[in-house]
Structure formats: structure tokens, C-alpha cells
Amino acid sequence: MAHFTCEVVYRGIFQKNLAARICRGIVLSARKAGRWGIAFGRYGDSPQRNGIPAKDFAIVADTQEELEQNMARYEPKEVDVTICVDDTLSKGVESWAWYGLQPINRLTLPNGTVLMTSVQTAEALLKDIHKKEAPYNLALIPAKASFSGLWVFKEDHTEARILGALAKIQPEFLSLDAVCQAIREAEWGSDLKAQSARKAHERLQMRPVKMTEGNDETPFSFEKPKWWEMREGVSIPAIPVGKPMEGGKGYVPERNPYFKKFTTRTMRPVINFDTCVKCTLCWIQCPDSCFDVTPDGLYDANMDSCCGCGVCEAVCPVKDCITMVNEASFEDNASQWEMWRTNKDTYKTWMTAKIEDKQHVVRSHGFRFRGQYEQEIKQDLDAGGIEITAGIPGENAESKKR
């Protein structure tokens, strides 16, 4: 009697087909050895919102009876492997349902594995991933955050690579041959994808993580009220009006302390306060009211509430005053304006480094020109991937290659 539980933490909508492919792939691969399995999404994440963290699960077991122990749940209590196909999620997972901020490795069993695609090093990722009170392994496939499976993007073989890597992590449940067979049989599969799975299996990097390693911040949490403590009539108080920032000047809106949204962010605005013309557009247009008005009339994006949509960058009339930079480049949510106010030279050095860092200006969405994604994805090739074919899910990739 044995069972194997796996979660895929992914970006809502953008990666939903990818996550579904991985979870279905796990069950169908395990089925080759006669095992039983289920694949499902966390219902509270649904209906999904663009970029908001969400989860899918796959559970396989030797017998149907053992599988039943894990059915009719929203979320398993623990998983053998946590899979993450966008490394900016290493900062935590906050669903739009009120589950609070969950560390990416929260459900990972002691000595279990967090399997990620990333172009960052394990050490860089561990600055974001929260500490865990048990050792576990960090397994890395060198690749950028994938949008494989969303119809507007090209196939990048991420699902095949993840399945190949899983065959290395859990060979007793998923043999490499079974995985390759399941990939070939999938509507999105091909011989080339089976090859990608074998390569990932070969090149997977595993690194044990000690209890002492990781981000030691305590994620915010809250107690849910009892039924007799809750307001009646399905009503909740509005967020109160905000306050001046300091000395009666500026303006900081009140924010919901139980729902912060920042884990939705894959890019954040970096602001050049020296060129800001105080036009107010970023402040007015921000859909999440995330800008604080500073006493000197500047606009400081609050990093707890910014979800990285990029509207501020788009509406800013000043060239390069606001630049969206990949979230992986940052380790905290500190105020940029405070840093600028404290030391303008230090800030300029920091800001220039962020904006000009070629690796981190890689965009997760809002591409500036047609073909930018294809250019960026070549980095995967340099990092050991194989050439990506043209293809749309559900269609024969080969016939698209002209």
C-alpha cells in the first residue's frame, strides 16, 4: 500500500492548461503500472483570475480504497512533491479565496521535494522560499516561467520536462518509460516532447535544504471569526478612509490586512523619483489603489498591495520613469521612496542595476514587441533546453512546422 501526492502551484489562467497537463500526465503515467489516480484543481481558486496563485493536485495510489482516503477534499494535507512552474511564486501563495499567505513549501512533506523551473540558483531562490521546520529537497529544471499550454504562447515543453523530472524524484511511482509513453499518447504530446522529458530526467539538479535555510519572515495570518462574531446579513465593513503619511502631508489609504495580493505579482514597478512630474496618473489609474502619496507629492507603490499589472508603467507620460522589472530580482517589499529619500545616490545605483539587469527585465506579460517571448525563450536553449517547435495545443505540432 502506497500513494503519491503532488501539487502544482501555478499562475491562474496563464498556466492553467499547463498545470492541468502536468497533473493529468502524472495520473496517466502512473496508470501504466496499473495504479489509480485523480487530478483536480483547488476549487476555492476558481473561477481563476489572471496571475493569481492557484493549485492543481494529482494523487496516485496502489488501490482505489487508498485513493478514496484522499478524495472529496479541497486540498491534500501534505504532498510528496510541490511543483512550481513560475519561480516568482517562491515568495508565497495567496489565493483569491481567503486562505492567507501560504509558503510555497507549506504542504511539502519532510524529506519531500519542491520541484521548480527557474533560471535562478537554488541559493537565490532560498532567499524567497520560507523556512520549513523539516529538511526537504529543492529540485531545479533550468527554464524561465512558462506559459506553455495557453493558446497564445508557443509550446515550450515544460509539462514534459516536469514529468521527466518527476520520474527521477519518484521512480517507484512513475517510471521514465511510462512517462514518455503517456506523453506520446497525450493530445499535446510528441516524440520530441518525450525527448525533452528524458533530457530533464538526465539533467535534474537536486539540492537538500536544511531547516536553517530559507526566508525567515513569518507569513501574515489571521483567525477566522466564529459564526456569532461575524456581522449578519452577509455584510462586511468597508475599508476606512486613509490617513496622511506624515506631518499632516501625503496620503496612505487603509488596506485590508488579511488580503494583500502581492504574490500575484510577476513584475513590479521601479520608479525614478527624480524624473517624476507628479502628474497623478499612476495613482489614479492603479486598479488596486496601491500608490501612497508621499509628503513631497510623489507616488510610492506599496509593494504589499501591488499585483504587478503594469498599468502605471503604461500610463506614465515620462520616458523610463516607471519600469516594470521581473519580481525574481527583489527580496523584500520595502518602500522605494524611503530608500530614495534616505540616499539618492544609493537609490540611483540600485535602480539602474535593476532596470539594466538583462536577466531580470525579462517580462512575464505585457510584451513590448511581437516576437519578444520567442527571443527570451532562447535563454532556455542556452540553459540546456531543446529547440521549441511551433504548435498550438490540440493541434499536431509537426504540421505547423513549415
Add this chain to the structure above:
Amino acid sequence: MAVETKAVPVASDDKEMLISGSEACAEALALADIDVVTAYPIRPYDTVMQAIAKKIANGNLVAEYIVAEGEHSQFEIVKHASTVGARVFCGSSGVGWMYAMECLTVTPPLRVPMVCMVGNRALDDPGAFGVEHNDALVVRDLGWLLIWVDTAQEMLDTTLLAYRIAEDRRVFLPIAISADGAFLTHSQAIVQVPTRAKVDRFLPPYNRGDLQLHPDNPITVAPQANEDWVIEIRRQNDEAMKRASTVIEEAYADYGKIFGRAPENPWFEEYMTEDADVILVGMGTISLPFKVGIRNMRAQGKKVGLVRLRWFRPFPTERLVQALSRAGAVGVVDRDYSFGSPFNSGVVANEIRAAMYNADKRPPLLSFICGLGGREVTLEDVYKATDMCYAAAKSGKSDTKTHWLGVRE
């Protein structure tokens, strides 16, 4: 055996009027000084909307009168008006009530003390105007308070009571007052209409307090919630429904003190049940032929009584069990159907069966369906049901069949 009919004590300043059940409702609405009323015509409810329109046109009532484009909007509009603090009235019948169904489901969880009149009407098809209770009964599980009345006087009194009960902060739930189509909505009787001064003593202004939508009280109502909140919200409504029982008893006691007429037992009327061998149970105007039949049978020495259920939600479980346990047999007469239900009985019969399950003494219970689609309930129906109950009392056994009365066969 001659039976003395008790006269309704007439308070000196009451005005006597010859009005229908629907007009009696409108008299009460004017006395309660409602703020917003929505209307969409469907028979027999439309008699109320006409009566209110007339009151407004004649200057007897100042209220927003909105004719909606259908029942769905009709009920949505008053729901929203109530959340900003307006005293509201609404109503419908039959499939019109069904068309408002989505609004009917959202009203109790939002704790909106809407008062409605349901002119009971058979559900289509076939299109029919006559009374069946299935329309109002459809909301029985949702948090609506449900009451059936049998005279125009009771309609007036109950409408005033309904605002007092629904708008009590401990309750804040909607109330539907059911009136049998034709027999009550369209027939005029002598009604004692109280003065506005009395009503003002009885009915405080509607105060929605911290639940009022107002710029000075910024709240969000009805946000999306997931599995981590919903069961708590249901539990809150469960508690409000339980608290309603206390509030109902308080309100009737006060009504009696101020208006000089209120039943001691708000929940159901007991007619000649003290010594009854057989107790018949029913709701609405079914009581009238049954009372006549009972008097006739009493004259022949048959000890028969009637329990006319007023409040169906909250269901008066303990009091009803107590009242019915005394009988040798109980016959429940439903003016509704519940196809495929236990024993293929009507809704009321099965509710009473459930209520009696844990009782120490369970008399035989027989289930009857009659008067569907507004068919008259005849004295023969009453005698037939009573005879069957007597047979059951003698054998001591419930019979598991449901008997249809007055159907051609």
C-alpha cells in the same frame, strides 16, 4: 349541540369596513406607512397592488410605487430599498412568485425584513387561478417566515404583526403572508380597522442599524464567499429563525394589549379540540367548511376538532405535538401536493409526521389532499375524512395511503 360564536370585541375607535382580504392588507400597509412598494400584475395578488395604488392616488398613503417589468425585478427592487432603510411591501402569486425565485433565495441571507403577500394560486400548467399552497411553500427551506390566514380581519392584523416581527433586529427575515386566492383575496367581509395612533404605539420605525447601506455606514453587502464562510452564514440564519419564535410570541401579546384582539396562541387556531377524538389539521380558508362540518358532526355526537395552522415557518413543533397528542386520530388536509414524497402525502402532513416522530404519544395520522386548483372543499369531504379518522382511532393504526378528496373517480 349549539355552539356559541364568540364576537370580536370592537374597540371603540376602530373603523368598521366591508373589504376583501387584499383590501384589508392594503389598509394595514397604509397604517404601517410603508415607503416603497413594487408591483407586477398576476391574479389573485393583483387585487392588493390595485388597492395600494388607489390609496396612494387618493392621498391616503405616501410611498414610492414602482411597477416593475416582471416579478424578478419586482422583488429585487424592494430588497435593495429595504437595505437602505425603507419599509417595503411586495407580493405575487403562483408562477409569478416562481419567476422571482432567485430574489426570494437571496433575501433571507441578506437579512432583509421584506413583507410579502402571496395570493395562493395553482402553479402552471394548466394555467389556473384557483388556490393551491405549493407556490408559497416553495420557499419553506430558505429562511422565509411563512404564515397562512383565513379571514380579512386576520389579514389586516397579520400584516401589522408581520412588520413588527420581520423588522425586529433579532429576526430581520422576510415574511410571506399567504391568502387563498378567491376565498380570501376576492371576498369582502366586515373588518375592524384600527387607528393610526394605535399602530404607531405597536410598530416602531424600521431601524436597520449597522446593516443599513448608507454613505455614513460604509459596508459591502453580499460579497463572494467560499467554503470557509458559508456554513457560518447559514448558522446565523438558523439562529435568526429560532429567535423569531420568541419575537412572534412577544408581538402577539403586545398586539392583544394595544388592539384588544390577538389569539393567545399565535401559532395555530384550535377549534373544539379540548375533548376531540379526531383532530383535523389544515391551513388557510379550508378552516371555514371544516368548522361548519365539525359543528354539524358535534350535533350528532361526534367529537371532532380542528387545528388551523397559521405559522408554517417557524414550525411550532412542540406546541403542535402537544395539541395533537391528545387526539385519538389526526387527519391532515393538504391543499398542496408533493409528488413522490413519503407516502405521497402533501407537505403539511409530512411535516407533522416528522414533528411527531419523537413524541411519547403518537396517534394514528391520516393524510388527505383536497381543494387543489381552487376546487371547493365540501362538507362531504369533511365527513369522509372524519369517518376515516374515526376508523383509524378505533384500530389504533395509521394508514399509509394518502386520500384524495373531491376528485372525480
